Amino acid sequence: MNARHEGIFRSAEEAITFACNYSSQQYAMSPMAKLLQGPARGSGRGLTGLDGAGQSGMVFRELETLDYWQMLVLVAGKAIRSESCNCLSPCCRGWRMTELFRESVSQLADQVAREARDVLPVKAFRVAVLRKHFGDKIHVLDEAEKLGIDEHPANRHATTIRKWIRELEKKGLTALSERLDAVGMLVRTT
């Protein structure tokens, strides 16, 4: 039932990097922003077009079929995290988090509190750990101190959160890999 054609990407990771880069350049993030509206509802498939837009769209269609949280963690990992800001407010440091990154991290921070056992009920701390995981230059223990959390519990909870997010990423990449392979988008190396 699935159309097959020559593979394009060597891995799910390469596919999602391409799709996210392409969409942020070409579509001002709108297809990615659309993904954040809620869990996927079935997939319409139409494998047409092998240009950048077509390939990117195909990757997004497969992403949409994943478990919502697996999709979200993959998108957050590839999202552009910050953009320049000219708001002129006294506390502005000249940049801000992009809407997409802030929203994904916020949703993931809520979800880890629902799913992982024994996570501190301090969302700002969970957000800090997740932002650091995705590459923002954040000192988790400094954040903990600002929030009045001692070093020992801070380390313990950060470990729990990191374990949860890595596990989710691994599952997401495996699932996306299977989807991309099923529609022939992965290069067969054998």
Ligand SMILES: [Zn+2]
């Ligand atoms: Zn600003």
